[in-house]
Amino acid sequence: MNIKPLGDRVLVEPVQAKEEKKGGIIIPDTAKEKPQEGKVIAVGTGKIDDEGKKVPFNVKKGDKVLMPKYGGTEVKVEDKTYQILREDDILAIIG
Amino acid sequence: MNIKPLGDRVLVEPVQAKEEKKGGIIIPDTAKEKPQEGKVIAVGTGKIDDEGKKVPFNVKKGDKVLMPKYGGTEVKVEDKTYQILREDDILAIIG
Amino acid sequence: MNIKPLGDRVLVEPVQAKEEKKGGIIIPDTAKEKPQEGKVIAVGTGKIDDEGKKVPFNVKKGDKVLMPKYGGTEVKVEDKTYQILREDDILAIIG
């Protein structure tokens, strides 16, 4: 089964952040708005700009990203949970 | 009887998501904003962009889509219930 | 007496939806935002776009339309009740 997000939306699989000693990203529990790690599964059909051209995505399939935990819409496909959110809501790419 | 949505609206027939073991999309009950599966019955008359040209739709008649459950307006035609919603509110195309 | 709506407004005469067995549009009572059937009596003077040109209407006099029940302004002319609403608030054309 295949999910193609619409417009500037992105399908992301949340990744449980491991509490590593060094090099890992640990989301502080006290943060007002908790970000969440995830992996981009699919980018959308693309946003159209004022001149009718498609705006390229900054993220691509496979990218690891930081996103707000409660900013998108949760869907379940084949027992896995994903998030569909607009690309502009993604905070950063983790490399 | 025929319904032609106005502007960038789309007419969608909601599809009851079957609780399949594998390959089906199961909407989690605990999700804050539950998406709903549906089938596109008709696309609208089209949105006009700043240069007076019609913006093409990303969805077409027959597409299976994911949409927010309470984002559009419900209408009943010949005993069937449909939703009229703006295309930008559709989350994804399911293929 | 003649009423010419201003700008992108449309004058619509609400039509009481008959509760037909087959082929009729029945507005469900439980819908959050109930749509209403109506007939377009007059379109407005037209909206002007950014380049100073008039944007054509998608609806025309005589069209049967679906509109939100409480979205416009009610006026009474010669004992009939009409609604004046912006064209973008019309949900669909019924054909």
Added chain:
Amino acid sequence: MNIKPLGDRVLVEPVQAKEEKKGGIIIPDTAKEKPQEGKVIAVGTGKIDDEGKKVPFNVKKGDKVLMPKYGGTEVKVEDKTYQILREDDILAIIG
């Protein structure tokens, strides 16, 4: 004394709608937002569009119009009460 509305504003003299049997506009008491009949006394200095040109008014001095009852600002000149409101708030021209 002379009042020249600024920008896209219009000076309107409200007209008490007579409760006629036939052909008159009777504003229903139960309407959520009651419109009011009026006569255009003066149009404004004009709105300037993005290209620096004045946007022409759709209404002119002498037009009978329908406007929302509480949408503008009330002023009294020589014992008469007028309303100053933006042209886009006028609902329709009555002819």
Added chain:
Amino acid sequence: MNIKPLGDRVLVEPVQAKEEKKGGIIIPDTAKEKPQEGKVIAVGTGKIDDEGKKVPFNVKKGDKVLMPKYGGTEVKVEDKTYQILREDDILAIIG
């Protein structure tokens, strides 16, 4: 001392409306949003439009204007009280 309003702002000296018998503007006490008469003392440095050109003011020094009573910011210079408000908030020029 000299005050030059910034951008599209205007400096206005409020004028106490005299309760004249004929020809005067009397602000009704019951008006929801009371307008106030005033005299333009200085126009601002000007608003810049999208093409980098200054938008000309519709009011000029010396004009008598109608403005909302509580729409601007009150300042006192040499024992006189003035209002600084955006030109678009001025309702009309009185001539």
Added chain:
Amino acid sequence: MNIKPLGDRVLVEPVQAKEEKKGGIIIPDTAKEKPQEGKVIAVGTGKIDDEGKKVPFNVKKGDKVLMPKYGGTEVKVEDKTYQILREDDILAIIG
């Protein structure tokens, strides 16, 4: 130490308005939104307009200005208190 405001922001040093007999600006205590005198210490890096050009500032270093008392962000540098606010929030230049 040097502070360069970002974009269309301005760094202003508030000046305590002296209660002069003549020629001074006295902020009335009863004003709904009290303005505050200040001196421009530095203008920002500049706002970019739609065509990619920097929009020039209307105020310059050394200008005496009127600004809203609580509209910006207060910072303390070398025991002095400053305000960083957007230029559009400055009400007027005092000359």
Added chain:
Amino acid sequence: MNIKPLGDRVLVEPVQAKEEKKGGIIIPDTAKEKPQEGKVIAVGTGKIDDEGKKVPFNVKKGDKVLMPKYGGTEVKVEDKTYQILREDDILAIIG
């Protein structure tokens, strides 16, 4: 590990402001909206303007900046806490 902010976002490492006698920036405790010193660690992938060109950043890696304390999203990488915020929310560059 590397974090690349998305769009016009910036990754900033907050710096604890030392309470210096002279030349230091001391954030007053009573300020309504407390700014915070920080060091820019990485700028984003860039914002695209209306003509499809990337808007250059006003800040660069290594800049010391003033930012609102609670305006961004807090992330922890390798035991250090950072803030991801939009460049427009940065108040000033400290030089």
